Amino acid sequence: MKTDRKAERSGIVGAAASPMQARGREGEERAAAHLAAQGVRILARNRHCRGGELDLVGLHGDMLVFVEVRMRANPRFGGAAASITAEKRRRVILAAQWWLAGEGRRHAHRPCRFDVVLLEGPATTPPTWLQAAFDAD
Structure with missing residues (x-):
């Protein structure tokens, strides 16, 4: 049984992941x-x-890459790219700063980039990787 790590951190040990969380993990x-x-x-x-x-956080050559993964099975409410709002970008940038100050401090000297991977349509559709999708400005 898959468990929900966020629920476990909140003290609900062994909580099952919701279908949406499971799809999100599969997308990631x-x-x-x-x-x-x-x-x-x-x-x-x-x-x-x-x-x-x-x-996701990764290294692409010497570049430290912070990756936001966005999924949309149906473009009815806009595609996956349309879901990356200014508020979402702000939250990713905040988390990147936090990561660099802690767990990722040994990578703090590297240049950074914010990428997005779009997953749209059925699972057989290849992902779209948008490099330097937004800036930390």
């Missing part, structure tokens, strides 16, 4: 596999801090 696995095939070494997954979250 697809994105990580796609990035790895393109030469990105994944350093961290699903890092949470107060006010933000990082889906």
Whole structure:
């Protein structure tokens, strides 16, 4: 049985992941596999801090890459890219700063980039990797 790590951290041990969480994890696995095939070494997954979250952190050459994974099975409410709001970008940037100050401090000297992997349509549709999708400005 898959468990929900967020629920476990909150004290609900053994809580089952919701279907949405399971789909999200599957999407992040697809994105990580796609990035790895393109030469990105994944350093961290699903890092949470107060006010933000990082889906994936990786190294692409010497570049430290913070990756937001966005999934949309149906474009009815806009595609996956449309779901990356200014608030979402702010939260990813906040989490990246937090990660660099803690777990990732040994990588703090590296140049950083914010990428997005879009997963749209059926699982057989290849991911779209948007490098330098947004800036920390």
